Amino acid sequence: MDAKNKFLSGTLNTIVLALLSENGRMYGYEICQKTKDKTDAAILLTEGAIYPTLHRLEKDGLINSSKEKVNGRIRKYYSINDSSIVEINLQIDLLTQFTGHLRSLLKPSL
Amino acid sequence: MIHSPRVVERIAELIKLAGVSSDDKIQEMTDHYLSEIEDTVALGITEQKAIRDTYQTIARTDLKSIDQNEKKKKKWIIGIISITLLCLYFTFQCKNTPQLIATTANEEFVEIPNGWPIDSDIDQITSGFGLRTHPVSNTKRFHKGIDIKASKGTPVLVTGDGSVSEAGYNPSSGHYVIIKHNEQYSTRYLHLSKVEIAKAQTVEKGDVIGLVGSSGISLTPHLHYEVIKNDFVMDPMEVIAP
Structure with missing residues (x-):
């Protein structure tokens, strides 16, 4: 596991929840592409990472899924579970604060 | 061509080979890779090359982690069944707990x-x-x-x-x-x-x-x-x- 993946492993849940909060409903491939675009390809989510995360979040009740027919095939869309919105916002806030603290520790001059 | 049944079937087959067994997840991954091909084609690459590249990507990728939840569940079930059987075994071995015991010959209960x-x-x-x-x-x-x-x-x-x-x-x-x-x-x-x-x-x-x-x-x-x-x-x- 390279350094970038190590950082990701603890934050992937929150990243996915933040993307879904911002964009409404998304499908797995879309989340990968969005992450790639937003980070100038610095963060690439692999299939082996994103789908288990989505399935776990769904099982935990934080997100919902629905299926739709697109281009002749079935697509699975994910969206935030409204009843978990408080918990999700809390998770996002905590990670945002945490990255702020990290920055002040790593680059105190900034 | 992207949406020909042959391509869709081939992709599903490769996903299965990469370690995904649940139909639901194979369907979701198929959509993922077809989306990828569509995106690549939109960038101006020929369909044929896009499809071939994606075939190679799937073949190189280990997708076992996508199936992990299911395997864990199976292990749990096997664990619970084993513990239940062990408990039953010890209940019948233990002489002083049961008030009634089953005789092996006719399964009738004998009063102690x-x-x-x-x-x-x-x-x-x-x-x-x-x-x-x-x-x-x-x-x-x-x-x-x-x-x-x-x-x-x-x-x-x-x-x-x-x-x-x-x-x-x-x-x-x-x-x-x-x-x-x-x-x-x-x-x-x-x-x-x-x-x-x-x-x-x-x-x-x-x-x-x-x-x-x-x-x-x-x-x-x-x-x-x-x-x-x-x-x-x-x-x-x-x-x-x-």
């Missing part, structure tokens, strides 16, 4: 004589089951039952339903009674001062069958009580209900 054989508050066991030094002969002997100290004349109670198979006297046991409860269990009551039932009489648990005494080879009034299961003596304390 589990009562306390004396009607007295001072239930005092002066000699337990097993090897001991005999109080009269002063030699090491196997004690086939338990001795309960009680005053002469204390009522002796039958410990389970059954019928009297023997009621009599001999020089070592003194006045004694043997009750046959069922095909498996019998109980013996020795050193009585008086026998109050007769051979072949049926008895119910708690009936008085005689009185405590010190007849036969005995120093003080007490009841010697034995439980016999399948022709072998066993420790009565294992079956007496608490």
